[in-house]
Amino acid sequence: MRYAHTVSRCTKNTFRKAMALTIQIEKLIGIMQLVYDMVFRKEIKGETVPNEEKIYSIYEQHTDIIVKGSRQIQFGHKVDLSSGKSNLVLNCQVLHGNPSDSKLFIPAVDAIVENYGKMSRDYASDGGYASLANQAHAKEKGIVNIVFNKIVGSLRNIASSKNMETRLKKWRSDINNLEYYSGEKQIENCLHYGQTLNNQCTEL
Numbered sequence: 001m002r003y004a005h006t007v008s009r010c011t012k013n014t015f016r017k018a019m020a021l022t023i024q025i026e027k028l029i030g031i032m033q034l035v036y037d038m039v040f041r042k043e044i045k046g047e048t049v050p051n052e053e054k055i056y057s058i059y060e061q062h063t064d065i066i067v068k069g070s071r072q073i074q075f076g077h078k079v080d081l082s083s084g085k086s087n088l089v090l091n092c093q094v095l096h097g098n099p100s101d102s103k104l105f106i107p108a109v110d111a112i113v114e115n116y117g118k119m120s121r122d123y124a125s126d127g128g129y130a131s132l133a134n135q136a137h138a139k140e141k142g143i144v145n146i147v148f149n150k151i152v153g154s155l156r157n158i159a160s161s162k163n164m165e166t167r168l169k170k171w172r173s174d175i176n177n178l179e180y181y182s183g184e185k186q187i188e189n190c191l192h193y194g195q196t197l198n199n200q201c202t203e204l
Contacts, residue, residue: 122144144158
């Protein structure tokens, strides 16, 4: 009886594993069919397959393709990150697709105002966020010093002094050294005395 019970238990475990494996295989077969259809459309029918219809990873289908200028193509997700003076993260959004950085500036500013009821005096951003419309929106929200790391055309940074502009640019470049803090008092100090940084990075 003990032997029969052991065999029965082993059979059940084997059956569960087999069923789990079957489900995984069926899922992969469905994904491979999508990959086949995508390749057939592109290589045989000569169609241009939109990025949102492409599959870049069999195991992580949510993966997006991210191209930044002439730099190397990356796969993952774009993350829009806003940090305060203490490097407290004030706003963070994992994005779908590869939206232009310049379109992310206004939503980030508005999110900080909505979440904390105030906006900081200074704002430093990556050059990809630079535009006259974004600068004007920042001024409307009461931001005094508005600095983009790189500017083009007629756009000029707004800063109380050259030293302030340099300090904000340097601070923005230190985003990779983020430290995370928590607590309402630190949020209050960050917004009242500090600056806000907007930076775009990639999560792989």
